[in-house]
Amino acid sequence: MKSRDTYNKWLEAAYIEFAHSGPDFSLKALAEKAQFPRATFYYHFDDKDYLVSELLKFHQHKCQQCQCDLQKTVKTLIPDLYTVLFKYKNNVLFHQQLFLHGDVEPFYKLYRESNEATIRLLLPFIKAHFKTNKSDQEIIQFYHILTDTWYIRLNTHQLTEDSMINLAIEIMENTLGLCSASLTLESTLAIKK
Template identity: 55%
Template structure:
């Protein structure tokens, strides 16, 4: 198996950052200018832009696994711990947002949802504690997935901080908490 070169990693990391900013429509010409590498070397490592994007999605999954490992180790309370960690991964959060924005493209929605679902499973005890809910796990997971989508849809990277990420989450939770309470009231009525 051929080891990946330093040039490969420079292209990949630069493309990851470009994708985070512009989505899959980033410019290869601009990417070449930012890396100060001859554009021909891009094609030595990647057959075309689609191949590069496939590699970016694989890289994002690897980074998401690291993020989830940090969630397991560092979250003791949903808020603010989750957003403190997310801020440490802000470039990846921005990349992840692009997956949602471009979810009509093949593989983007599936990767976005898969990563979110894995993260929510890790966070489930903290979510239950935060909302003080006894809803079934599948309902909490669906509810929190909706919150997550709303959060990514509204997240702005102008003047981003852990505090602004947390504030946005609290704002969205405040507006959607009624959905969770109504659902819990329905469960109580059925009992």
């Protein structure tokens, strides 16, 4: 049991380190920061590559938990989506790192698959928010662009529920004019009032 506890502690600490620093974090620094004997790392993980593969599985599980929470909680796109995302803020930061390091195929694949599942789950709320009759595929493509832009611009140093909502609204306001879909700005501006 203690061995499993140590494994989980390493995994949790590495998850947070990856979320804040990206995949180039140092095992030595991680061990020092988490106050773990470095030798215990090699008892549980062959090397850093194996740890990262375990982190991807762990993140996939966390994404599924978040999606279940979204399914139970979201009644309107804004603010409900961001209330749940803030609850999972380390997941959001980890997910951002996957996007920022999307040149690594497994990172981008997990990022994209998770987003696809989340967007499909949120599709009725997206349609209601934008009051559009565009096809599901058009909305999904558009929302992928919004999501990617949101992760690019997300300020990890000032991460609050309000900052996430404000960033989403700003991106929607600036992007809607570029989109050929008949998405309305009125629904986004109504939120600010």
